[in-house]
Amino acid sequence: MQLNDTDLIIQAQKGDQNAFEELVYRYDRNVLSIAMKYAANEDDAKDLYQEVFIRVYRGLKRFRFQSEFSTWLFRITTNVCLTYKSRNKEHLRVSINKSYEDDENEFTAKEELVYEGSSPEEITTGTDLGEIVNTAVESLSPKQKMTFILKHYEGYKIREIAEMMNCKEGTVKKYLFDAIKNLRKKLSPVYA
Amino acid sequence: MKHNEYKQLLQLSLFGELKSEQQLKLKEHLLSCEECRSELEDQKNLLELISGKKKTDVDEKILSAARYQLRGALRSEKANKNIFGSAIANITQLFTTPLKFAVVSTAMLLFGILIGNLLFSKSSGDELATQNGNENRFASLSEEISISNLRFIDSDASDGEVEFTFQASRPVRLRGKVNDPQIQSVLTYAMLNEQNPGSRLNSINAMDTEAPMKYDQDVKNALVTVVMTDKNPGVRREALKLMSKYPYDESIKQALLYVITNDTVSGLRIEALNSIIAAGSRGYKLNNEELNLFRQQMQEDENPYIKLRSKTILQEYN
Numbered sequence: 001m002q003l004n005d006t007d008l009i010i011q012a013q014k015g016d017q018n019a020f021e022e023l024v025y026r027y028d029r030n031v032l033s034i035a036m037k038y039a040a041n042e043d044d045a046k047d048l049y050q051e052v053f054i055r056v057y058r059g060l061k062r063f064r065f066q067s068e069f070s071t072w073l074f075r076i077t078t079n080v081c082l083t084y085k086s087r088n089k090e091h092l093r094v095s096i097n098k099s100y101e102d103d104e105n106e107f108t109a110k111e112e113l114v115y116e117g118s119s120p121e122e123i124t125t126g127t128d129l130g131e132i133v134n135t136a137v138e139s140l141s142p143k144q145k146m147t148f149i150l151k152h153y154e155g156y157k158i159r160e161i162a163e164m165m166n167c168k169e170g171t172v173k174k175y176l177f178d179a180i181k182n183l184r185k186k187l188s189p190v191y192a
Numbered sequence: 193m194k195h196n197e198y199k200q201l202l203q204l205s206l207f208g209e210l211k212s213e214q215q216l217k218l219k220e221h222l223l224s225c226e227e228c229r230s231e232l233e234d235q236k237n238l239l240e241l242i243s244g245k246k247k248t249d250v251d252e253k254i255l256s257a258a259r260y261q262l263r264g265a266l267r268s269e270k271a272n273k274n275i276f277g278s279a280i281a282n283i284t285q286l287f288t289t290p291l292k293f294a295v296v297s298t299a300m301l302l303f304g305i306l307i308g309n310l311l312f313s314k315s316s317g318d319e320l321a322t323q324n325g326n327e328n329r330f331a332s333l334s335e336e337i338s339i340s341n342l343r344f345i346d347s348d349a350s351d352g353e354v355e356f357t358f359q360a361s362r363p364v365r366l367r368g369k370v371n372d373p374q375i376q377s378v379l380t381y382a383m384l385n386e387q388n389p390g391s392r393l394n395s396i397n398a399m400d401t402e403a404p405m406k407y408d409q410d411v412k413n414a415l416v417t418v419v420m421t422d423k424n425p426g427v428r429r430e431a432l433k434l435m436s437k438y439p440y441d442e443s444i445k446q447a448l449l450y451v452i453t454n455d456t457v458s459g460l461r462i463e464a465l466n467s468i469i470a471a472g473s474r475g476y477k478l479n480n481e482e483l484n485l486f487r488q489q490m491q492e493d494e495n496p497y498i499k500l501r502s503k504t505i506l507q508e509y510n
Contacts, residue, residue, distance in 0.1 A: 017266075024262070029250045032258055036250065046258045050265050057266060133242055151207055152242065158209055173200070180203055184238055 005069045013061055020060070024053055027070060030154070031077050037149045038081045040138070051080045067163075074164040078150075082142045129190070136186040140179050147175035148183075193217070198225070202232050206239060253488055256481050257453060264420040264450050271384055271417040300345075300355065337362045370399060371406040380414045383431070389424040396430045400437075412438050416447040425457045432463055440471050445482075453485050458495040465501050472505070483509060 003011075003019075005026070011019035028049065035048035055076050063072065137145060143165070150156045150164065158176075162169045201218045204210050210218065222229055337360050346355040368375050382395040396418070399411065415438070418431040432451065435444060451464035472478070478486075483506060490502040 020266075021263075025259075028259070029255065032250050032255055036254070042254060046254070046261060049258045050262050053262055054265055054269060057269060129241075137242070152239065158207075173204070176207075177200060177203060180235070180238070183242070184234070187238060187241060190241065 006065065009060065009063060009065075009069060013063070020057065023069070024056075027073055028053070031073070034074075034077055034149060034154060035081065037153050038146065039084075044084070048077075048080055048084055051084070052077050055080065071160075071163050074160075075166055078146055078164045081146055132190060133187065136183050139186065140182055144175050144179035144182065147172055148179040151176055193221075195225075195228075198228055199231060202228060202235060206232075206235055253484055256484050257488070260446070260450055260453060260485070263446060264454075267413075267417050268421040271414065300357070370401050373408075376408055376411055380411050383418055383427075384414055389422075389427050392418070392422065392424070392427045393430055396427065396434055400430070400434045407438055413443070416443050419447045420450050420454075425460065428455070428457075428460055429463070432460060432467075436467050440474070440476055445471065445476065449482060449485055452489060452498075458498065461493070461495065461498055462501075465498060469501065469505065472508070478505075478509070 003022070005023065008019045008023045012023055031052050032045065032049050035045040035052075036042070039045040039048055052073070056073060059076075063069070137148065140148060146165065147161060150161045151158070156164070158169050158172050162172045165172065198218065198221050201210060201214060205215060205218055222232065340359050340361075342356055342358040344354070344356045346353070348354075366375065366378065370376070370379075376399065379395045379398055383392050386392045386395065396415070412435065415431045415435040419428055419435055422428050422431065428451075435447065438444060445468070448464040448468050452461050452468070455461050455464070468478075486502040486505050490499050490506065493499050493502070
């Protein structure tokens with residue numbers, strides 16, 4: 001008979017390694033999916049994944065069932081993603097050029113230049129479309145990016161995202177609207 | 193409702209976040225507003241473009257690799273929860289309430305008496321016989337005690353009293369059989385925690401004896417952790433060699449697989465691979481998840497020997 005999350009957590013809190021692994025395997029695909037979309041590369045995504053579950057391992061003894069385990073887990077996941085610094089220095093150099101203010105409307109000139117004076121055809125044939133979309137999403141601020149990934153790619157409800165990011169639903173909506181606005185600016189030469 | 197609010201409803205409707213009455217309101221508004229209809233079309237095109245890059249399934253190979261790395265990290269996490277770390281954590285917890293503070297103060301006083309005894313009493317080179325009466329000897333090398341990490345709890349001497357903590361250590365010499373549990377316990381601690389890689393190496397080598405080995409579970413677990421996490425390749429090599437002398441089991445297999453997929457030194461990957469192949473010839477089989485790792489190595493490893501041997505393993509299973 002399959003144990004529920006509560007039973008697994010209780011056993012894991014007593015030191016049962018198998019129970020902890022079982023708990024991990026129930027949710028780790030989702031965690032890795034978020035990490036893969038948030039991170040710059042596969043190695044960073046695996047690092048994020050590992051950091052999340054190490055924190056869960058360390059904190060599980062103090063888990064008091066005041067929320068669902070999944071809520072707590074995904075809150076850790078979003079925190080780890082938002083505070084993670086990539087090992088890849090190239091990625092960091094790009095990040096330094098970005099502004100992380102939530103009300104930012106401007107992007108760095110470097111990332112805009114490729115589109116100036118170019119027709120959509122020139123853009124899409126000259127550069128892989130996927131690269132353009134990825135660059136656009138990567139250029140969002142961490143919270144806008146996280147909200148957008150959780151909403152659009154992972155399909156979570158705004159209420160769920162608010163729990164994960166430990167903020168109000170109105171704040172999540174603001175991050176989402178700002179993300180869409182910034183993505184439109186970035187990608188309008190391509191899809192218009 | 194203001195026009196801006198309708199624009200926000202538009203976005204929320206594309207994300208499936210609107211209640212039915214909000215959906216109805218928006219629908220009515222769209223019938224009469226050209227601007228919002230155009231906006232809706234624009235947003236749909238944007239999301240369609242981005243959705244083209246939507247990745248739905250997690251790559252199984254990446255998930256397998258991530259899980260293996262996590263197992264290694266969890267073993268390391270567990271091994272590092274040593275007695276001293278727990279003791280420090282427990283003592284720190286005692287400072288949380290006034291009542292416990294009183295208890296701790298009394299404990300500090302008793303500790304002070306103990307330290308005074310150590311500092312000022314004559315030590316006659318205590319001898320400690322082991323439980324089974326063989327000739328292990330504990331002897332203090334000198335009567336000097338080194339003191340470090342002095343921390344004041346109360347440095348205000350206006351009431352005639354001060355309070356502080358410090359660490360006191362005295363060198364100890366131990367001699368005995370390598371299979372003795374006390375000796376193994378100290379060497380195991382050293383191989384995991386010594387800062388100096390030479391000391392870690394010597395600890396491992398000290399347990400690699402020609403004499404009949406006693407297969408201790410804690411020593412094996414420590415070797416598994418060192419193989420997977422030690423920063424020094426020489427230390428990892430010696431741990432791998434000693435670990436291969438232990439009876440083959442699941443944790444040794446996982447450690448070998450971890451080395452094959454993660455170690456940056458190709459010599460170590462080859463050694464681990466050879467151990468897996470030798471175990472295979474003795475009847476120890478690999479499951480599908482583990483075979484996936486060899487498929488990955490066959491494609492991605494930079495060493496041609498490892499690629500070839502991985503291919504051989506896969507062919508044997510097919």
